Amino acid sequence: VTAAAHVEDGAAHGGVAPVVTATDRDGRQHRVAGLVGKSLMVTLKYEGGLDVAADCGGNCFCATCHVYVADEWLERLPVQSEEELELLDELVHSTPSSRLACQIPVVAELDGLSLTLAPRE
Amino acid sequence: VTTVAPDRLDPAKIEDIDLASLELKQNFRTVLPEWASRPPFYVIVDGAPQVIVGRYDDAREVFLDKERFTNVVPRLPGFEKFDKFMGVQTLAQMDGEMHARIRRLMNPAFSPKSLASFEEQFTASIDELLDGIEADGNEFDAMARYASVLIHRTLMAEMVGLTPEQREIFLEMHRQIPKTTYTKPGEPFPPECIAAMDAATAMINAIIEERRANPGHDLVSALIQARDEGDKLTDKELFDQTFTVCAAALAGTTTGAGAMLWGMYGHPDQLEEVKRDRSLVPQAIEECLRWAGTAGYVTFARFATTDFELGGTAIYAGMPVRISPQATSFDATRYPDPQRFDIHRDPKDVMVFGLGAHHCIGHRLARQTLRIALERLFGRFPDAHLADPNFQPNYVGAVGELRIESMPMHLR
Numbered sequence: 218v219t220a221a222a223h224v225e226d227g228a229a230h231g232g233v234a235p236v237v238t239a240t241d242r243d244g245r246q247h248r249v250a251g252l253v254g255k256s257l258m259v260t261l262k263y264e265g266g267l268d269v270a271a272d273c274g275g276n277c278f279c280a281t282c283h284v285y286v287a288d289e290w291l292e293r294l295p296v297q298s299e300e301e302l303e304l305l306d307e308l309v310h311s312t313p314s315s316r317l318a319c320q321i322p323v324v325a326e327l328d329g330l331s332l333t334l335a336p337r338e
Numbered sequence: 339v340t341t342v343a344p345d346r347l348d349p350a351k352i353e354d355i356d357l358a359s360l361e362l363k364q365n366f367r368t369v370l371p372e373w374a375s376r377p378p379f380y381v382i383v384d385g386a387p388q389v390i391v392g393r394y395d396d397a398r399e400v401f402l403d404k405e406r407f408t409n410v411v412p413r414l415p416g417f418e419k420f421d422k423f424m425g426v427q428t429l430a431q432m433d434g435e436m437h438a439r440i441r442r443l444m445n446p447a448f449s450p451k452s453l454a455s456f457e458e459q460f461t462a463s464i465d466e467l468l469d470g471i472e473a474d475g476n477e478f479d480a481m482a483r484y485a486s487v488l489i490h491r492t493l494m495a496e497m498v499g500l501t502p503e504q505r506e507i508f509l510e511m512h513r514q515i516p517k518t519t520y521t522k523p524g525e526p527f528p529p530e531c532i533a534a535m536d537a538a539t540a541m542i543n544a545i546i547e548e549r550r551a552n553p554g555h556d557l558v559s560a561l562i563q564a565r566d567e568g569d570k571l572t573d574k575e576l577f578d579q580t581f582t583v584c585a586a587a588l589a590g591t592t593t594g595a596g597a598m599l600w601g602m603y604g605h606p607d608q609l610e611e612v613k614r615d616r617s618l619v620p621q622a623i624e625e626c627l628r629w630a631g632t633a634g635y636v637t638f639a640r641f642a643t644t645d646f647e648l649g650g651t652a653i654y655a656g657m658p659v660r661i662s663p664q665a666t667s668f669d670a671t672r673y674p675d676p677q678r679f680d681i682h683r684d685p686k687d688v689m690v691f692g693l694g695a696h697h698c699i700g701h702r703l704a705r706q707t708l709r710i711a712l713e714r715l716f717g718r719f720p721d722a723h724l725a726d727p728n729f730q731p732n733y734v735g736a737v738g739e740l741r742i743e744s745m746p747m748h749l750r
Contacts, residue, residue: 268686272701274402274694278441280449300442307449338450338702 235328239267239284242334251323257330258282258318267334275319280304282318283311283335290330294321310336341386341414342654351651352380352387357636357660358520363733366635366664366740371676373665378651384522388658389651390636392665394672394689396649400640400661401693407640408433409696412656427574428582430638430696437695443564443571444579447497447557448699453706455555456496460707463491464714472749477725480603480745484711485595492707493587493700498580499549499556504541511538512588516736542580546573557583583700589739591704594632594690596742598708599715600731601626601679603724603747608681613716622681623708624688629679631733631740633663633690638738663689664740719749 234250239261241247249265251257261282262269270281277300286294291314297305301320305311315335321327344352355362362369373379373392380387391397400407410433411417429440446452467487471478478484494500494508514534518527545558553559561576571579602609602622612618626632639658646653653659666689668676673685691698698704715722725746735741 270687272691272693272697274697276438276695278438278445278695278699279697303442304445304449307446307451309450309454 233325233328235323235325235330237261237265237327237330237332239265240331240333241267242336251327251330253323253325255323256319257284257321257323257327260323261318261334268337269318269334270337271319273319277301277304277317277320280308280317281337283308283338284316284318285312285314285333285335286316287331288314290332293326308335309338342657344380344382344385344387346654347380347387348652351377352382353390355381355390357381357383357388358737360733362635363735363740366631366733367677370635370662370665371668371670373662374669374676377649378653378659380651386658388639388660389642389648389653390660390662391648392662392669393649394666394669397661397663397666397689398693399648400659401689401696404433404695406643406646407659408643409437409638409640411639412641414656417658426578426581428586429579429699430582430586433695440571440575440579441695441699444561444583444699446564447560448703450702453702456492457706457710459496460492461710461714463496464488464707464710465718467491468714468718472719476749478747478749480599480747481592481596481742482744484715485599485742485745486592488595488707488711489587489591492710493557493591493703494584497557497703498545498584499554499558500545504545507537507541508584508588510534512585515585515589516739519737538581539577542577546576546580586698587700587703589736589741590698590700591707593634593735593739593741594627594704595708595711596731596745597630597632597740598623598626598712599745599747600729600742601630602712603722604729605679605681606723608679609716612681612712613720616713618681619709619713620705621684623705623712624685625679625681625683627690628667628673628683628685628688629677631664633667633688634738634740635662635664636660636738637663637692660738661689663692721750723748 237249237251239247239249247265249260251260252264256275258271258275261267262271272281273279301317305315378389378391378396381390391400409431411431467484471483490505494505511534514531517531521527549558550562558580561571564571612622637660639660642653642655642657642659644655670676691701725748731742733740734743
């Protein structure tokens with residue numbers, strides 16, 4: 218587990234920072250402090266410095282912030298919009314665990330969330 | 339909103355730069371690193387100021403801020419020049435719900451699943467280009483015979499399904515379009531531009547009618563289907579987006595493929611590494627896209643919606659703001675030692691396809707086309723090389739574009 222410094226940085230943004238564990242494409246785990254009020258994509262990309270393209274900047278147009286969420290968390294996340302489902306359906310590597318990180322707002326209750334970055338495509 | 343008078347601006351931040359000059363194009367490698375290291379500045383174009391943004395972080399702010407910037411051209415005197423395609427409303431010139439609706443309808447055609455279904459067709463079609471080059475002997479112009487025609491094959495022939503005759507009508511329009519970017523305010527577009535545009539319009543309309551009657555596995559049929567399922571795309575929108583996709587793809591992939599070939603064949607040692615280990619191809623292409631001038635030195639304008647400061651520079655409502663994506667690729671705070679070409683750099687978040695809501699819908703198609711083109715060229719002709727090992731490109735194209743004019747190569 219790396220990036221403990223991110224956790225401290227995140228706490229400095231105020232409030233209780235939920236800590237997310239993200240596994241990158243090389244199998245390395247990173248603990249990242251979520252930025253409450255921003256999207257999970259912003260947390261992973263800008264707070265965690267992870268390789269998430271997020272080309273469309275969080276507009277739910279590009280599907281380049283695709284992640285696999287741990288099974289036990291799937292039902293605890295907000296339901297997918299029609300737009301998100303359409304985009305996931307057009308990916309080669311989507312699975313029932315797939316979500317677009319830009320569509321998940323970070324709230325304190327996400328503490329302990331575990332996810333894996335999907336392959337770039 | 340009115341046009342901003344130059345005397346409102348800090349004179350120290352006004353630069354005497356002609357964005358349309360060939361000298362600027364030719365010297366981008368020395369000029370743009372300077373843009374990448376300074377706050378946004380002003381240039382006066384036809385008497386009205388524009389803002390140029392070259393630093394990576396400033397550009398990201400412009401790309402991502404939907405409140406303070408719009409892509410919709412304000413109706414101000416002299417701003418007709420921003421209407422590049424003579425009345426066609428492109429996705430790049432829309433914002434908000436209208437943009438989101440059309441983007442959503444078009445997304446499936448450019449998705450990973452859709453593009454994967456075209457992989458074999460694209461490869462076969464690009465192979466035909468190489469067959470033609472080989473049949474004509476050892477020497478060839480890699481721009482005319484390969485870089486500038488790749489997208490004719492992948493997008494226009496395979497995805498849109500245009501016949502050679504139909505492609506030629508579109509190419510004629512493409513040849514004329516750069517002239518519109520040099521047209522001064524108040525001047526009419528040159529008659530040959532209008533004629534070429536009319537011919538392309540008639541051709542696309544005919545195709546739409548034909549595909550409506552006989553739908554197939556192609557982009558236009560997919561867009562028609564999207565329309566007819568929910569009355570979502572109007573005929574005008576259908577036309578405009580078919581047109582936009584073809585025009586944008588032509589320009590973008592010509593410069594992109596030229597840049598890729600120049601990046602790789604201009605660095606034979608690194609090309610050898612890529613040939614030995616094909617898993618390096620995607621990151622090598624990203625480095626070509628970053629280093630070799632693909633992105634152009636200025637984009638289409640965005641327009642400020644209010645008065646504010648960006649990176650310490652005052653911007654006023656209505657001002658055109660133009661990001662220099664290629665300058666951001668030379669920003670040393672983002673890409674250390676930016677002039678060095680290094681396929682192992684694996685650069686992330688290169689702004690060659692933009693960023694934010696208007697990030698290029700065809701970025702996956704472009705990257706797929708470039709990948710197949712590079713792999714087929716060095717796979718079939720492992721000894722292919724630049725005719726002159728000391729080759730230096732000459733740059734042409736529309737205002738903002740960095741298109742290599744020609745690139746003599748040998749197959750063997």
